Amino acid sequence: xxxxxxxxxxxxxxxxxxxxxxxxxxxxxxxxxxxxxxxxxxxxxxxxxxxxxxxxxxxxxxxxxxxxxxxxxxxxxxxxxxxxxxxxxxxxxxxxxxxxxxxxxxxxxxxxxxxxxxxxxxxxxxxxxxxxxxxxxxxxxxxxxxxxxxxxxxxxxxxxxxxxxxxxxxxxxxxxxxxxxxxxxxxxxxxxxxxxxxxxxxxxxxxxxxxxxxxxxxxxxxxxxxxxxxxxxxxxxxxxxxxxxxxxxxxxxxxxxxxxxxxxxxxxxxxxxxxxxxxxxxxxxxxxxxxxxxxxxxxxxxxxxxxxxxxxxxxxxxxxxxxxxxxxxxxxxxxxxxxxxxxxxxxxxxxxxxxxxxx
Numbered sequence: 495x496x497x498x499x500x501x502x503x504x505x506x507x508x509x510x511x512x513x514x515x516x517x518x519x520x521x522x523x524x525x526x527x528x529x530x531x532x533x534x535x536x537x538x539x540x541x542x543x544x545x546x547x548x549x550x551x552x553x554x555x556x557x558x559x560x561x562x563x564x565x566x567x568x569x570x571x572x573x574x575x576x577x578x579x580x581x582x583x584x585x586x587x588x589x590x591x592x593x594x595x596x597x598x599x600x601x602x603x604x605x606x607x608x609x610x611x612x613x614x615x616x617x618x619x620x621x622x623x624x625x626x627x628x629x630x631x632x633x634x635x636x637x638x639x640x641x642x643x644x645x646x647x648x649x650x651x652x653x654x655x656x657x658x659x660x661x662x663x664x665x666x667x668x669x670x671x672x673x674x675x676x677x678x679x680x681x682x683x684x685x686x687x688x689x690x691x692x693x694x695x696x697x698x699x700x701x702x703x704x705x706x707x708x709x710x711x712x713x714x715x716x717x718x719x720x721x722x723x724x725x726x727x728x729x730x731x732x733x734x735x736x737x738x739x740x741x742x743x744x745x746x747x748x749x750x751x752x753x754x755x756x757x758x759x760x761x762x763x764x765x766x767x768x769x770x771x772x773x774x775x776x777x778x779x780x781x782x783x784x785x786x787x788x789x790x791x792x793x794x795x796x797x798x799x800x801x802x803x804x805x806x807x808x809x810x811x812x813x814x815x816x817x818x819x820x821x822x823x824x825x826x827x828x829x830x831x832x833x834x835x836x837x838x839x840x841x842x843x844x845x846x847x848x849x850x851x852x853x
Contacts, residue, residue, distance in 0.1 A: 537625040542688030546672050549575040554624060554634060555691040565685045566634025569621050573600055576668050577661060600643060603662070605655045609646045637685050641676045644669035707759050707791040718783040718795060719750070726806035730815050755782055757823040758798055
């Protein structure tokens with residue numbers, strides 16, 4: 495009988511193992527074990543290091559498929575930077591107390607207990623397991639809880655609850671440094687900056703705004719820009735008004751783009767140029783406003799036009815009007831924080847999950 499010469503996977507694995515050193519075998523086994531343990535645990539997509547003077551924490555951001563991004567501060571780095579140490583005894587004592595939530599190690603000191611309830615929800619501080627970009631298992635503290643954790647320590651020191659021990663007072667001092675540093679710039683902004691996630695967040699926020707304001711295809715025409723808008727342009731420029739039946743000066747179209755679509759919402763005018771381009775004769779297949787959504791785009795347009803008309807009527811000439819409009823409605827940036835234009839929309843959520851959009 496002819497011998498089967500086709501190698502199987504087991505044989506191939508043994509052959510590879512025979513060529514590996516003990517150190518390589520150990521590393522390979524560790525990676526395999528970590529891969530099995532890591533199944534289902536999220537991996538950091540963006541990482542960086544926060545610095546508060548001499549205090550440094552690693553931080554990470556990872557996105558959820560249908561939710562806001564999660565920002566974490568390395569628990570081990572936080573405790574080391576603050577000057578804390580791990581106490582298994584304290585943790586065990588808290589776990590054994592019936593009816594009470596387990597306190598994380600950075601708040602496990604009994605002197606802090608009176609100051610915890612009024613500042614934060616312990617249930618929201620449970621460390622989150624994640625995998626670093628380098629493939630290491632880690633635990634992280636939700637970034638938004640850091641300032642509240644620091645506040646607990648600062649208030650405990652102020653009340654004299656920490657005693658005179660140098661270590662406890664030093665932790666409180668470090669907490670005060672971090673709390674003061676976060677007074678002007680929030681922890682979310684800092685984490686996003688050092689991890690590079692702020693660029694991704696800005697792109698995502700802009701896309702959500704565009705999805706809210708613009709349709710995927712243009713709708714049937716209906717009158718959206720009032721005649722008085724064009725009549726006021728002619729008045730302010732000192733031109734004789736020919737009425738709506740006559741063709742308007744070509745520059746009026748440029749004024750409309752400048753006064754309306756460039757100032758309506760971030761990125762809208764550029765996106766409209768892309769979706770509704772001019773043909774070789776200089777004509778568009780639809781009016782820009784035909785691309786606006788019924789529930790967000792058109793109400794925003796109506797409100798904006800109402801305000802613009804108010805400034806027009808209050809102005810005596812074009813120069814005065816442009817000064818007013820530039821002050822009240824500056825041209826929109828290409829990136830923006832989403833909450834400023836769509837209040838109440840959770841960052842990171844697709845627009846369809848938060849507000850209905852008419853397509």
